Amino acid sequence: MQNNNMQNTEGVIQLAIRAFEGQCNRLTKWLSAVSDEVLLEEVAPGKNTGLYLLGHLVAINDGMLPLFDLGKREYPELDDVFVMVPDKSVSHHYTPRQVKDLWLRHTDLLISKLSELSSAEWLHRHSSVSEEDFIQQPYRNKLNVLLNRTNHLAYHIGQLALLKRG
Amino acid sequence: MQNNNMQNTEGVIQLAIRAFEGQCNRLTKWLSAVSDEVLLEEVAPGKNTGLYLLGHLVAINDGMLPLFDLGKREYPELDDVFVMVPDKSVSHHYTPRQVKDLWLRHTDLLISKLSELSSAEWLHRHSSVSEEDFIQQPYRNKLNVLLNRTNHLAYHIGQLALLKRG
Numbered sequence: 001m002q003n004n005n006m007q008n009t010e011g012v013i014q015l016a017i018r019a020f021e022g023q024c025n026r027l028t029k030w031l032s033a034v035s036d037e038v039l040l041e042e043v044a045p046g047k048n049t050g051l052y053l054l055g056h057l058v059a060i061n062d063g064m065l066p067l068f069d070l071g072k073r074e075y076p077e078l079d080d081v082f083v084m085v086p087d088k089s090v091s092h093h094y095t096p097r098q099v100k101d102l103w104l105r106h107t108d109l110l111i112s113k114l115s116e117l118s119s120a121e122w123l124h125r126h127s128s129v130s131e132e133d134f135i136q137q138p139y140r141n142k143l144n145v146l147l148n149r150t151n152h153l154a155y156h157i158g159q160l161a162l163l164k165r166g
Numbered sequence: 167m168q169n170n171n172m173q174n175t176e177g178v179i180q181l182a183i184r185a186f187e188g189q190c191n192r193l194t195k196w197l198s199a200v201s202d203e204v205l206l207e208e209v210a211p212g213k214n215t216g217l218y219l220l221g222h223l224v225a226i227n228d229g230m231l232p233l234f235d236l237g238k239r240e241y242p243e244l245d246d247v248f249v250m251v252p253d254k255s256v257s258h259h260y261t262p263r264q265v266k267d268l269w270l271r272h273t274d275l276l277i278s279k280l281s282e283l284s285s286a287e288w289l290h291r292h293s294s295v296s297e298e299d300f301i302q303q304p305y306r307n308k309l310n311v312l313l314n315r316t317n318h319l320a321y322h323i324g325q326l327a328l329l330k331r332g
Contacts, residue, residue, distance in 0.1 A: 008175060009174060009175045009178055011289075011304075011305075012175055012178045012179060012182075012289070012309065013178060014305075015305060015307075015309060015310050015313060016178075016182070016313065018305070019310075019313040019314065019317060022314075022317075023317060043210060043328065044209060044210035044211075044328040045210075045211070047328055123177075123178070138177075139177075139180075139181060139184070141181075143178065143181060144181050144185075147181060147182065147185040147313075147316075148185065148188075150313075150317060151185060151188075151189060151316060151317060151320040152320070154317040154318070154320040154321045154324070155320045155321065155323060155324035155327075156324055157321060157324070158320070158321035158322055158323070158324035158325045159324045159325060159327075159328065161321075161325075162209065162210040162213055162325065162328075
């Protein structure tokens with residue numbers, strides 16, 4: 001990234017994409033050092049398990065695909081277990097290993113697809129905002145969603161970090 | 167914020183500032199509903215207390231002032247208790263009420279000072295990068311620090327959220 005590039009809108013958008021990728025890489029690295037057994041534990045007594053938080057993060061990242069006009073969701077079925085209901089409220093078949101694999105595969109796909117968006121597309125509305133609303137609320141663009149999702153990811157990584165590693 | 171403004175660099179920088187303010191406001195709101203006693207608890211067994219995390223966040227936000235050429239630090243003495251050493255390793259006199267007050271006062275000051283920076287200043291190097299290094303690494307600007315600090319804030323808010331509210 002050269003200096004002249006940093007002085008324009010595209011350079012600033014690249015900073016935000018890098019920040020998102022940085023959080024994804026942080027979680028991927030953390031997962032490589034955590035056992036399946038530890039992922040089944042709660043991050044604090046009575047709180048969400050690592051497995052639930054990880055499934056939740058895959059599902060929320062997955063939601064960015066249609067929101068950014070980058071295609072259909074890969075794993076919409078995750079919502080029934082990891083988004084619409086609290087942890088430990090429904091029985092399901094997902095194992096830590098499976099959800100780790102989903103995270104790794106989906107992150108690769110998502111990062112690749114995000115690189116397809118032009119600066120103009122990043123600053124255009126996301127798919128759940130109407131053209132009319134966007135005229136009044138022009139900050140409701142894809143980049144703003146990415147910033148918010150990056151913080152959401154960091155929020156839950158902070159919780160996962162409380163689990164023992166090893 | 168008008169549509170034409172959103173299409174340029176200034177508009178994108180404003181999104182990042184709003185995201186930081188949003189996380190600050192989230193913590194301020196959370197603090198208004200949490201008791202001093204609960205802030206003394208650990209977020210998970212054997213982990214940091216709410217008091218330590220809050221003092222840590224004030225100290226890290228405080229560090230942005232000199233880093234962004236916005237003046238000296240307000241509370242450099244916090245580092246000895248909340249940054250340089252782990253929680254519960256040194257005795258100190260800070261109470262939850264005092265550190266809450268520091269958070270509220272410092273956040274007001276910081277948000278106000280951040281609004282003084284022009285787009286050109288946001289994209290210029292922060293004070294711990296030399297001019298020479300910045301030529302090679304132009305992404306090491308103030309805006310990039312803000313994005314990283316926003317994620318750092320969200321990370322610890324996720325941990326604080328595990329404390330009971332009362």
